[in-house]
Amino acid sequence: MSNKEPAGRRWTRLGPEARRKQILVAAQGLFEERGYDSVSMSDVAEAAEVTRGLVHHYFGSKRNLYLDAVRALLAEAPELIGPEQAASVEEMVNRNANAVLDYFSANRGLLLAIAPSADLARRDPEVATLAESAREAAVDQVVLNHFGGSEAPPEVRLVIRSFLGLVEAASREWLFRRRASRAQVEALLTQTLVALLRDALPAVMAAGNRTSRKA
Numbered sequence: 729m730s731n732k733e734p735a736g737r738r739w740t741r742l743g744p745e746a747r748r749k750q751i752l753v754a755a756q757g758l759f760e761e762r763g764y765d766s767v768s769m770s771d772v773a774e775a776a777e778v779t780r781g782l783v784h785h786y787f788g789s790k791r792n793l794y795l796d797a798v799r800a801l802l803a804e805a806p807e808l809i810g811p812e813q814a815a816s817v818e819e820m821v822n823r824n825a826n827a828v829l830d831y832f833s834a835n836r837g838l839l840l841a842i843a844p845s846a847d848l849a850r851r852d853p854e855v856a857t858l859a860e861s862a863r864e865a866a867v868d869q870v871v872l873n874h875f876g877g878s879e880a881p882p883e884v885r886l887v888i889r890s891f892l893g894l895v896e897a898a899s900r901e902w903l904f905r906r907r908a909s910r911a912q913v914e915a916l917l918t919q920t921l922v923a924l925l926r927d928a929l930p931a932v933m934a935a936g937n938r939t940s941r942k943a
Contacts, residue, residue, distance in 0.1 A: 760837035802862040825917040
């Protein structure tokens with residue numbers, strides 16, 4: 729794609745931040761649809777209706793553009809509501825599950841490409857680090873919602889991290905394999921988190937105590 733303005737294209741004057749966001753949104757859509765390897769800077773420029781030189785000006789390289797697209801996507805993760813905003817724990821968990829499912833549905837390709845089980849995350853340490861940071865932020869929020877503060881035994885974080893693995897697996901069943909409906913995934917996530925924290929967590933902590941005594 730030429731760096732010259734294509735004939736007949738009408739350009740809209742935007743400020744630097746707005747133009748950067750325009751390019752970033754276009755790039756996210758392409759990475760979502762085609763995957764990293766199949767997208768070029770020229771493709772992004774065409775989708776954003778700017779010159780390739782402008783894409784390079786704002787992002788430098790496809791690698792930088794992709795990392796910024798991942799950062800922007802993770803920054804858009806829904807803010808989970810707390811117990812004070814719901815009538816019961818079950819309602820809080822259900823509403824939060826729905827917000828997360830909306831987020832996955834709107835960004836399914838890119839989100840699941842950087843999930844822990846994805847090949848790209850395993851071979852790309854920078855992407856894996858970004859995704860891990862986002863997951864830990866989600867763990868912190870769940871800990872706060874259910875335990876009233878940021879401090880929690882390691883067993884609590886083990887259970888919540890395991891639950892996030894279920895969120896990924898169930899979302900794949902719904903969004904890609906079409907072997908589950910959204911309603912089924914919603915019910916699975918809502919009931920599982922409540923049961924994990926109410927029933928499984930005490931058993932996990934008891935098992936840890938038995939192991940410590942034997943050591």
